[in-house]
Amino acid sequence: METVDFVSRKVFVANEQGLHARPAARLAREAQKYSSRITLLTAEQEVDAKSILDLLTLALGPGCVVELKAQGEDAQAALEQLELLFVNRFEEER
Numbered sequence: 001m002e003t004v005d006f007v008s009r010k011v012f013v014a015n016e017q018g019l020h021a022r023p024a025a026r027l028a029r030e031a032q033k034y035s036s037r038i039t040l041l042t043a044e045q046e047v048d049a050k051s052i053l054d055l056l057t058l059a060l061g062p063g064c065v066v067e068l069k070a071q072g073e074d075a076q077a078a079l080e081q082l083e084l085l086f087v088n089r090f091e092e093e094r
Contacts, residue, residue, distance in 0.1 A: 008068060009079055013061070034077070038079075049082070
């Protein structure tokens with residue numbers, strides 16, 4: 001059995017209201033499209049990025065830097081897509 005390494009990248013919460021319900025739902029929905037295990041890490045905890053409730057427990061405010069981590073065959077593609085959501089502020093602010 002082959003061990004699959006994980007990939008990760010730091011992302012910045014640029015939304016004025018942080019990672020509240022709408023962007024958390026969007027992040028979870030997008031993460032669910034991938035078969036990889038995807039988590040979001042802060043200094044205190046690691047949660048399942050496919051779970052809106054888990055994401056909301058982080059209570060991420062504006063300016064937070066967190067780490068996206070994925071493990072699986074589509075991990076790289078998943079992180080690229082999820083990072084775009086953060087970069088584009090979940091398309092909430094134009």
